[in-house]
Amino acid sequence: MSELHSMLRTMKTAHIDAGPAxxxxxxxxxxxxxALLKDNYTALCGAMSDDFGHRSHYQSVLADIMSAIGALKxxxxxxxxxxxxxxxxxIDGGIQAWIQQQxxxxxxxxxxxxxxxxxxxxxxxxxxAAGNRAMLKPSELTxxxxxxxxxxxxxxxxxxxxxxxTGGADVGKAFSALPFDHLVFTGSGAVGKHIMRAAAENLxxxxxxxxxxxxxxxxxxxxxxxxxxxxxxxxxxxxxxICMSPDYIMIxxxxxxxxxxxxxxxIEQSFPSMIDNEDxxxxxxxxxxxRLVAMLxxxxxxxxxxxxxxxxxxxxxxxxxxxxAIHLIFGVTEEMDxxxxxxxxxxxxxxxxxxxxxxxxxxxxxxxxLAAYLFSDNxxxxxxxxxxxxxxxxxxxxxxxHASLNDLPFGGxxxxxxxxxxxxxxxREFTHAKPVVVQTPQGESGLRLRAPYSQETLExxxxxxxx
Ligand code: NAD
Numbered sequence: 001m002s003e004l005h006s007m008l009r010t011m012k013t014a015h016i017d018a019g020p021a022x023x024x025x026x027x028x029x030x031x032x033x034x035a036l037l038k039d040n041y042t043a044l045c046g047a048m049s050d051d052f053g054h055r056s057h058y059q060s061v062l063a064d065i066m067s068a069i070g071a072l073k074x075x076x077x078x079x080x081x082x083x084x085x086x087x088x089x090x091i092d093g094g095i096q097a098w099i100q101q102q103x104x105x106x107x108x109x110x111x112x113x114x115x116x117x118x119x120x121x122x123x124x125x126x127x128x129a130a131g132n133r134a135m136l137k138p139s140e141l142t143x144x145x146x147x148x149x150x151x152x153x154x155x156x157x158x159x160x161x162x163x164x165x166t167g168g169a170d171v172g173k174a175f176s177a178l179p180f181d182h183l184v185f186t187g188s189g190a191v192g193k194h195i196m197r198a199a200a201e202n203l204x205x206x207x208x209x210x211x212x213x214x215x216x217x218x219x220x221x222x223x224x225x226x227x228x229x230x231x232x233x234x235x236x237x238x239x240x241x242i243c244m245s246p247d248y249i250m251i252x253x254x255x256x257x258x259x260x261x262x263x264x265x266x267i268e269q270s271f272p273s274m275i276d277n278e279d280x281x282x283x284x285x286x287x288x289x290x291r292l293v294a295m296l297x298x299x300x301x302x303x304x305x306x307x308x309x310x311x312x313x314x315x316x317x318x319x320x321x322x323x324x325a326i327h328l329i330f331g332v333t334e335e336m337d338x339x340x341x342x343x344x345x346x347x348x349x350x351x352x353x354x355x356x357x358x359x360x361x362x363x364x365x366x367x368x369x370l371a372a373y374l375f376s377d378n379x380x381x382x383x384x385x386x387x388x389x390x391x392x393x394x395x396x397x398x399x400x401x402h403a404s405l406n407d408l409p410f411g412g413x414x415x416x417x418x419x420x421x422x423x424x425x426x427x428r429e430f431t432h433a434k435p436v437v438v439q440t441p442q443g444e445s446g447l448r449l450r451a452p453y454s455q456e457t458l459e460x461x462x463x464x465x466x467x
Pocket of ligand 1: 110111112113114115119137138139140167169170172173174176186187188189191194195209210211242243244342344370412417
């Protein structure tokens with residue numbers, strides 16, 4: 001038996017032997033996670049920055065540390081209410097019934113590099129609240145962060161509660177083949193398919209948090225300057241390396257120059273410099289950087305009009321520092337790589353439309369996105385867009401706001417994922433809702449099933465059917 005198998009077996013045995021984790025154990029695990037992040041956030045942010053090349057400290061504190069602590073604290077503060085058994089009233093014949101919230105057991109978590117702590121502790125906030133133990137496999141693309149996380153988890157947790165396994169795709173492959181009680185994967189759709197196949201061998205339930213091309217649509221009534229500023233606020237965050245980052249934008253025909261001017265003004269104000277700007281994050285690896293440069297070249301070669309928003313006097317991109325400016329790409333066609341793949345970087349295709357219906361049709365002709373963003377003050381258009389497009393989430397007049405509201409389910413649909421977590425929805429995702437029924441001493445409902453079957457009951461049933 002492999003080392004991973006025996007680790008999992010030990011944790012499963014500990015889970016069964018200890019019985020379901022009570023509220024205080026669950027809260028302790030949540031508190032230990034919070035303490036780990038609070039006590040070590042400087043070192044963790046340093047490790048993330050070293051892994052990226054340069055990672056904005058502000059972004060790391062906000063999106064990896066604070067948001068993870070927020071999710072853990074939310075679970076801690078709501079657990080008493082979530083954990084209560086749900087009683088079912090008014091059942092005929094005096095039967096009592098309730099739904100018991102039972103931990104599933106040991107959950108596997110595979111996380112990506114783009115928010116290495118948020119996407120490890122975010123799922124753990126739900127997994128621990130639900131009374132489970134976990135094995136975590138962070139990304140090999142953030143090696144320093146993953147190594148530090150492994151070391152810290154060993155300091156703060158009993159290895160039977162939470163264990164970190166480091167390694168690349170090979171380890172990921174072996175990890176996803178383990179007979180967990182549930183497996184959560186956050187990453188690309190391509191790897192997501194391998195995960196689901198591997199999990200199917202053991203019939204392990206999966207939560208797949210994937211990515212995709214999240215569209216932004218600006219209605220003709222909406223102020224394009226506000227739409228550009230709100231959209232680029234998120235597109236520049238982590239330099240577009242976010243699963244629900246705006247992937248492309250659709251604006252009314254004729255508003256291209258207004259959008260370009262508003263975008264340029266936003267960049268000038270937010271990022272007057274790029275290469276030496278501490279707020280501007282690098283592209284994670286040379287391979288990811290080269291891919292983005294190739295996408296730009298491909299768009300240019302196929303006839304797009306590429307507009308770089310690099311600050312004056314600075315290059316469009318710099319191979320040495322792996323910093324890359326926002327590029328608006330006008331005149332895109334479906335053949336271009338930027339319209340074929342999730343971009344995951346600072347390239348921003350701009351499409352135009354004449355009727356809002358065209359945008360709905362376009363979105364529906366593609367994979368269901370993780371998020372859709374509509375800028376519109378027209379309530380009929382808001383409603384139509386909400387009803388006729390399907391995405392993991394819809395945000396109106398802003399971008400990505402949904403991810404920080406702990407009471408909303410977070411997840412994709414179709415190509416962007418399966419299942420959802422955050423808050424109560426996460427608690428339920430990793431909890432088995434077990435119906436428990438207590439029969440009355442007379443046990444009358446069971447008697448209907450017992451032979452010899454009575455002609456009288458049969459007639460009562462058939463007269464109901466024939467009525
Ligand atoms: P990835 O799919 O390349 O890797 C994710 C994880 O899977 C890593 O830990 C990796 O080691 C592991 N892995 C790789 N090959 C594997 C295999 N064959 N079997 C098992 N595990 C394997 O993703 P990434 O590049 O780290 O992250 C970027 C992608 O993640 C983007 O598509 C993005 O949209 C998506 N994402 C989604 C969310 C979300 O919450 N929905 C959040 C962040 C990122």
